[in-house]
Amino acid sequence: QVQLTESGGGLVQAGGSLRLSCAASGIIFNINTMGWYRQAPGKQRELVADITSGGTTNYGDLVKGRFTISRDNGKGTVYLQMNGLKPEDSAVYYCNGIINWSREYWGQGTQVTVSS
Numbered sequence: 001q002v003q004l005t006e007s008g009g010g011l012v013q014a015g016g017s018l019r020l021s022c023a024a025s026g027i028i029f030n031i032n033t034m035g036w037y038r039q040a041p042g043k044q045r046e047l048v049a050d051i052t053s054g055g056t057t058n059y060g061d062l063v064k065g066r067f068t069i070s071r072d073n074g075k076g077t078v079y080l081q082m083n084g085l086k087p088e089d090s091a092v093y094y095c096n097g098i099i100n101w102s103r104e105y106w107g108q109g110t111q112v113t114v115s116s
Contacts, residue, residue, distance in 0.1 A: 002025070002103070003024070004022050004023070004095045004097055004106065004107035005023050006021065006107040007020070010113070011113045012115070014116050015085065017081070017082060020036065020080040020093055022077065023075065024099060027100075031053060032101075033050050033052050034051060034098070035069070036049055036095060038092065040090060040092075046060060062088075066085075067083070085112075090114045094106055095107035
């Protein structure tokens with residue numbers, strides 16, 4: 001069984017920063033793409049950013065230039081550094097991983113709230 005465990009969410013004022021972490025654990029042979037998605041109330045889940053095992057990154061249009069995704073392959077961990085946060089960034093942020101060739105896993109989600 002594989003688990004993704006997120007941490008780092010919370011409440012921050014507009015313009016502030018937060019750093020999310022997501023660690024994979026369990027029986028793991030390989031980790032391919034890892035990423036972050038978010039879902040606000042009444043909206044569909046959307047891609048925030050993802051990163052391949054080789055380090056190629058991809059960002060959603062709304063966060064380009066403000067958020068940075070990175071990963072530590074040795075620790076099976078992916079990070080999301082969020083700067084210049086806006087109230088519209090408020091959402092539950094979910095970690096996603098393609099692990100053990102092609103199986104997809106999700107974390108339980110962590111709440112990010114940005115006050116104006």
